[in-house]
Amino acid sequence: xxxxLAAPKKSTPYFYKNADADEMIFVHVGSGTLTTMFGSLQxxxxxxxxxxxxxxxxxxxxxxxxxxxxxxxFSPILHTQKIQKRIWSVDGAFAILRKRYQTRQNLGNIRRKx
Numbered sequence: 380x381x382x383x384l385a386a387p388k389k390s391t392p393y394f395y396k397n398a399d400a401d402e403m404i405f406v407h408v409g410s411g412t413l414t415t416m417f418g419s420l421q422x423x424x425x426x427x428x429x430x431x432x433x434x435x436x437x438x439x440x441x442x443x444x445x446x447x448x449x450x451x452x453f454s455p456i457l458h459t460q461k462i463q464k465r466i467w468s469v470d471g472a473f474a475i476l477r478k479r480y481q482t483r484q485n486l487g488n489i490r491r492k493x
Contacts, residue, residue, distance in 0.1 A: 381451040390439045400451040402430040409445030413438055429456060 410423040
């Protein structure tokens with residue numbers, strides 16, 4: 380597992396894939412769009428972003444003031460059934476949780492629930 384802090388100022392002009400680990404990003408400051416081969420999701424302050432291993436993605440920021448806590452997990456990031464009910468997902472490929480935590484496990488057919 381790797382844990383770190385990041386303060387990206389620019390959007391990535393390229394797509395990226397982490398073939399070794401699941402990624403979890405906590406957005407401490409900033410907002411933007413995460414674009415993958417499965418679709419796009421908006422993120423903002425307080426969101427947890429879970430990106431499963433092997434997902435191709437690109438990040439577009441709305442401003443230059445961004446702060447992230449990121450975690451790379453070489454084991455799957457697990458969740459509970461209670462949290463699973465609070466997931467935002469696009470085709471089960473990745474998820475953004477509003478101030479909550481989630482994984483790639485069991486994301487198959489989950490859609491945005493209210």
